[in-house]
Amino acid sequence: MENAEVGLIGLAVMGANLARNISNNGFKTVVYNRTTEKMTQYIEEFGNENLIGKESLEDFVQSIARPRKIIILVKAGDAVDAVINQLIPLVEKGDMIIDCGNTNYRDTIRRTNDLNEKGIHFIGCGVSGGEEGALNGPSIMPGGSPESWEEMKEMWKAIAADDFLGGPCTAHIGEGGAGHYVKMVHNGIEYAVMQMIAEAYDMLKKMYGQTPDEIAKVFKRFNEGRLNSFLFEIAVPVLLKKDGSAHIIDVILDKAGQKGTGKWTAIEALDRGIGLSSISESVFARVNSSYKEDRVHLARSFPKPELQSETTLEEFIQLLEQSLYAGMLSCYAQGFELIKLASTEEGWKVNLSEVSRIWQGGCIIRAEVLQFLTDTYKASGKESPKLLELKEIQKAINGSLPAWRDIICLSVQAGIPTPALTSGLQYIDASTTERLPANMIQGLRDYFGAHTYERTDKEGSFHTDWSE
Ligand code: 2AM
DSSP states (O other), X not given: OOSBSEEEEOOSHHHHHHHHHHHHTTOOEEEEOSSHHHHHHXXXXXXXXXXXXXXXXXXXXXXXXXXXXXXEOSOTTHHHHHHHHHHTTTOOTTOEEEEOSOOOHHHHHHHHXXXXXXXXXXXXXXXXXXXXXXXXXXXEEEOSOHHHHHHHHHHHHHHSOBOSSSSBSBOOOOSXXXXXXXXXXXXXXHHHHHHHHHHHHHHHHXXXXXXXXXXXXXXXXXXXXXXXXXHHHHHHHHHHOEETTEEHHHHSOSOOOOOSHHHHHHHHHHHHTOOOHHHHHHHHHHHHHTOHHHHHHHHTTSOOOOOOOOOOHXXXXXXXXXXXXXXXXXXXXXXXXXXXXXXXXXXOOOOHHHHHHHTSSSSTTOBHHHHHHHHHHHHHTOSSOOGGGSHHHHHHHHHHHHHHHHHXXXXXXXXXXXXXXXXXXXXXXXXXXXXXXXXXXXXHHHHHHOXXXXXXXXXXXXXXXXXX
């Protein structure tokens, strides 16, 4: 093959599947992998007239038509810099290097600036959908220059998932680190939604003694309604699958792993100064889970109360459904506010309506609730309004609030931790309370540190000698 339309470096599972997706859609693709054997095996299995491999990086780069499009899918961090440094002497002005890994957006900004000076476009591009999505249609979140989007949009649109509205799950997110930023927040929301599902499972199991099969039935029912989502869909087989006579879920050690994108999202919220409690609490929940030995030891000293509730199982399930729905709306409200703030501060001009649209298909958080958000954003006539200010969102959350409060009360009474659901409600309550007790904080700060305070009845900055 002469003049491949695109090159891809890194044939671990995501890269391998993405290259197959691209070539299956008719784009002549050339691949390269540091370990040549992996490339030759891959080409033996999947190679065709649209998909070839090269053993040397020089041959690989030379076989791509200019301006070159070179996708990198190697481990985020130093490996990305290593590959870029190897590419720099081989590529030419106007070429595009696209990092589709889960890279920290600050690294993306640095690399974009470095490569810009050399006349090379660098595109940080979020890709969500796991292995299956990479192969059959992920949600694709490219950052980078508008020119690079124009060059690449035909390919992104061809390989992306369908948004169920007749469009592809991709859009130009914004310049610089915008694509990786939005992917990071996507993952943060994913943490929170998964934590809420886990909390629902825990309550059904511990309060109502439900078996995995019974909980699977409840989740299947949820998935048939407005909670319909990829994560609820896969929760059913995760609950049902057996290893011999035991449900696998019952023998999985209760320590949750993480790779860092949720933590980055929480750190971003702290650094930029914005509430993001459900996502942050979900990161803490995973961290807390890792202290298994301590928990086992301390459980003996802190017995949990028996649930004393008259709420029937069926009533509980209905309350839970409403809580989960409002909880998810709260997660999105938080995540979108973070994107909006970062977008303003970084000058990215991210369109939140488009973000919710391109998350409707392909990605891990794809869900019916995102269609509701997209419709609501569109109906508002504004590009990126605050979700909590939109009437439809207010109606949906207000309609679920009594149920949500009941669920939180029940879980607290039973001693079952529900940090994501609880903090989601706290976020709503705190964000919608006219007068918070921050006046008390200000009084205390002024007392011990003369930090001064503002007043509601006159302008200015005030200090009181409190001890007098
Ligand atoms: P490998 O097969 O030679 O290990 C996921 O780790 C992918 O990133 C693999 O394709 C791996 O290549 C590649 N990778 C990791 N570190 C790399 C590096 N420093 N340079 C090039 N490729 C790297």
